[in-house]
Amino acid sequence: MTIRIGNAPRSWGVEFAEDPRNPAWRTVLAECAAAGYKGIELGPVGFMPEDPGILSDALEEHGLELIGGVVFRPYHDPEACKDVLDATHRTARALRAHGAQHLVLIDSISPRRAPTAGRAGEAEQMDRAEWIAFRDRIAESARIGAEEYGLTVGIHAHAAGFLDFEPELERLLDEVDETILGICFDTGHHSYAGFDPVAFMKKHIGRISYMHFKDIDPRVKAEAIRNRTGFYDACGQGIFCNLGEGDVDFPAVRQVLLDAGFEGWCTVEQDCDPTLDVSPIKDAGANREYLESIGFK
Numbered sequence: 001m002t003i004r005i006g007n008a009p010r011s012w013g014v015e016f017a018e019d020p021r022n023p024a025w026r027t028v029l030a031e032c033a034a035a036g037y038k039g040i041e042l043g044p045v046g047f048m049p050e051d052p053g054i055l056s057d058a059l060e061e062h063g064l065e066l067i068g069g070v071v072f073r074p075y076h077d078p079e080a081c082k083d084v085l086d087a088t089h090r091t092a093r094a095l096r097a098h099g100a101q102h103l104v105l106i107d108s109i110s111p112r113r114a115p116t117a118g119r120a121g122e123a124e125q126m127d128r129a130e131w132i133a134f135r136d137r138i139a140e141s142a143r144i145g146a147e148e149y150g151l152t153v154g155i156h157a158h159a160a161g162f163l164d165f166e167p168e169l170e171r172l173l174d175e176v177d178e179t180i181l182g183i184c185f186d187t188g189h190h191s192y193a194g195f196d197p198v199a200f201m202k203k204h205i206g207r208i209s210y211m212h213f214k215d216i217d218p219r220v221k222a223e224a225i226r227n228r229t230g231f232y233d234a235c236g237q238g239i240f241c242n243l244g245e246g247d248v249d250f251p252a253v254r255q256v257l258l259d260a261g262f263e264g265w266c267t268v269e270q271d272c273d274p275t276l277d278v279s280p281i282k283d284a285g286a287n288r289e290y291l292e293s294i295g296f297k
């Protein structure tokens with residue numbers, strides 16, 4: 001298997017399954033295929049049909065393969081444990097039903113962390129007891145995905161959550177067994193946090209099982225950090241620009257993957273606000289063309 005390029009419903013603005021602003025799931029599939037992609041993520045569980053027959057037929061109609069799915073939940077909140085586990089099982093069941101491989105775990109945005117996105121030195125830290133409980137909730141999701149469903153599980157750092165900055169991500173990786181938890185590495189979120197994506201990839205490529213390709217506009221990033229702009233407002237301001245137009249060095253990203261013999265899916269995930277003047281299908285096509293121009297196929 002070579003490196004394959006997919007896309008995700010997040011590129012169409014889909015963050016939460018029940019958001020009335022979401023485009024229709026069939027529209028997302030049709031436009032993803034029209035933009036030249038052969039694979040797509042599930043999106044938040046419940047956005048696409050959980051009936052395997054309905055979704056299988058639609059994927060086949062558009063020539064798409066299901067790549068993986070994301071559990072975007074507040075792992076930092078002990079009161080949300082039941083919801084976290086429910087989302088883990090539902091997402092994992094859907095992935096297994098369609099032969100998808102990648103289960104991605106993300107600690108969602110915390111009000112305690114939102115004002116310090118991109119400001120590692122100012123961010124509130126958990127005390128030891130809170131961190132251990134947080135870590136163990138993530139580890140349980142990882143164990144379920146890996147051992148009960150046979151999936152490849154990756155942790156994904158995300159702006160404004162408690163796994164935002166590189167030291168936190170590395171601490172988690174040190175404390176959770178690599179047999180159940182790898183890395184879904186998001187180039188854009190790593191840059192947003194103030195760290196070097198390529199340097200991190202070189203250091204941890206052996207544990208990276210899956211990639212999210214995202215670029216970031218350095219001007220919008222600087223303004224968002226300076227003004228303490230909320231994450232979703234920053235998305236609306238275009239912080240995640242088209243690939244090749246921001247500060248992520250994608251030719252270097254590609255070289256790290258090639259040098260390591262990486263095989264499998266890399267997914268374009270360009271967060272946007274679907275209510276604004278955006279054209280996800282146009283951006284998806286431009287991102288595909290850019291990646292092809294630097295050697296991805």
